[in-house]
Amino acid sequence: MDVLLYHSAPSHVRLQFVEKKTSSQGLQPSLSEKTQVLCSINSSSCWSLGASSRKQYLVKNPYHQEASGSLNSVRSRQVASRVFNESYSGAAVGGEQSLEDISDSADSVPKVLIPGLPEESKGESSASTSSNYWEWKPKFNVHYEKAGSENVNSPPLLFLPGFGVGSFHYEKQLKDLGRDYRVWALDFLGQGKSLPVEDPAPLLKDTNLSGQNNETWGFGKTAEPWAEELVYSVDLWKDQVQYFIEQVIGEPVYVVGNSLGGYVATYFAASNPQLVKGVTLLNATPFWGFLPNPTRSPVLSRIFPQAGTFPLPANVTKLMDIVWQKMSDPETIAELLRQVYADHSTDVDKVFSQIVETTEHPAAAAAFASIMCAPTGQLSFDESLSRCRESNVPFCLMYGKEDPWVKPFWGQHVKRQFREAPYYEISPAGHCPHDEVPEVVNYLLRDWIKSLESKGSVTLPLLDDAEAIQYDLTKDVEFIREGSKKLVTVRFFGSQFSIWNQIQSQIKARFRNIGMRPQ
Secondary structure (H helix, E strand, C coil): CCCHHHHCCCCCCCCEEEECCCCCCCCCCCHHHHHHCHHHCCCCCCCEECCCCEEEEEEECCCCCCEEEEEECCCCCCCECCCCCHHHCCCEECCCEEHHHHCCHHHCCCEEECCCCCCHHHCCCCCCEEEEEEEEECCEEEEEEEECCCCCCCCEEEEECCCCCCHHHHHHHHHHHCCCCEEEEECCCCCCCCCCCCCCCCCCCCCCCCCCCCCCCCCCCCCCHHHCCCCCCHHHHHHHHHHHHHHHHCCCEEEEEECHHHHHHHHHHHHCHHHEEEEEEECCCCCCCCECCCCCCHHHHCCCCCCCCCCCCHHHHHHHHHHHHHHCCHHHHHHHHHHHCCCCCCCCHHHHHHHHHHHCCCCHHHHHHHHHCCECCCCCHHHHHHHHHHCCCCEEEEEECCCCCCCHHHHHHHHHHCCCCCEEEEECCCCCHHHHCHHHHHHHHHHHHHHHHCCCCCCCCCCCCHHHHHCCEEEEEEEEECCEEEEEEEEEECCCCCHHHHHHHHHHHHHHHCCCCCC
C-alpha cells in the first residue's frame, strides 16, 4: 500500500499559514473526505505554540476544512506543544481502521516488531548524556553531547547535524544508542552552541544597522585578528570533524549525518578514510555552498574575494539583515518544521525552542551570513562519494520518503554508486527520520553496525538471510511509543536495484492501492 495515504495528504498538497479572521473553532471533514484521504479522518489539526501573547492563525489544507491554531511571539519564548493532533499517529488511522485492513490481503507486507525507545516512566533506563565543550582553536569552543562513556569496548559513533540545528537534534540517539555504544553528537562551528565567545568584527558604538543593535556581533568594518580568515564553510566543518575525532574521540568512528551533516560526513570520509569505520546518510543534501571555491576555481573566485569571511561586505550585510529578519522569525521556523516533518504528531517542542534560542545569540546573524556566502567545498558530493568508493568506506543509506527537500531520488542516486550498500526508504518520514522515527533509525543502525563488526556473519537489518541483500523487499515495522502502536513501512533496495525495478515496484503499488493486481 502507499503509505502516503496513511499519514498525510498527497505530497503536492502543502499546508499554509493564513491570518485568522474568524473564530478559532476547527471544522471536521465530511464523511466523503474520509474515504478519499485517510489522514483527514477526525482531523481538526492545529498548531498550538505557546499559551499567551499569541497571534492567531489558521492552518489551511485543501483536503481538510479550516482548523485553528495559534503562534506565539519570540519574546514569550513558549514553544510548540504538538504540531498536529494525535489522529495522525499509530497503526490505527483515526482510531477506526488499521493499515492491515486497508492493505491488499493477497499482497500483504510482512510485519516486524522492533523495540521502542526506553521509557523511564516504565522503569526503562536510558543512557545519561553530558554537555561538553572542546577548545579547538582560540575563540573556537566546540559544543558536543556525549553518552555511553562506560561502554569502553564498544564501537564509537559520531552524529553530525543538519543546517540550523545542533547536537540537540540527536537526543533520541544519545539516550537510546548510548546504552550500547559510545556516542557523540557535534555542533558545527557557527551553529547550535558552537558560536564564538567574542565578537569577530565589532561594530563601532555609533553604528546601528537596520533591525540590528550594538549587541549583534560580526557586522563591523574590521575583523579581529583571530577571525580574519574565518568562514563558516564545509571545508571548515570537515576539518573540525577531523580534529575532533583525532583529539577527543581518539580512534576511527562510525559517522552518521543528516542533511548538511550527511554532506560533511561524506566529504570528511573521502578526505580521511583512515578515521572512518562506516558512514550512514540520513537524507543527506547533495549540494552546499554557492560561490566558487578558490582552490578549484582561482580565477572565478577573485570576483568574490570576501566569500563568507569577516568583515562582511556592506552589500552582504544589508541583504543578510533582511533575510535574517525573516529566517529567525519563530513563525518561519515553525513553518519550516511543519514542512520537513512528514508525521505531524511528532513532538517538536525541544527542537523548536533550541532553534529559537540559537537565533537569539549575538553571533548568530553574522554566522548565518557567512554560511550563506561561503564557497563550495574543494570536493563536490559526487566526487566525495567516488573517493569513498575507491577507499572501500562502508555506507548505509536511510532516507525518509516524504522529504520535501531531499527527494528519494537523491538517496537512490547514492545507492547507484554504492550498489552493495543497504538502502532503507522509510515512510512516513520526512527530512529528519532520526527524530520522526528514531525507533526505526536506531534499530537499523544497530544491526548494520553489528553486521559490519561481525564481518557479515550477522545479516543486515530486516533481511532473513545474507542472500536477500540482492533483492528489494518491503516490510511493515511496528513499535510502541507512549503506550500506542505505531507502524511505518520500510523498503530495502538490494544490490540489483535499478531504475526499471523502481518503476515496476511503483506500478505494482498503484495497482494494490486500487484493489487490482497486474497480470
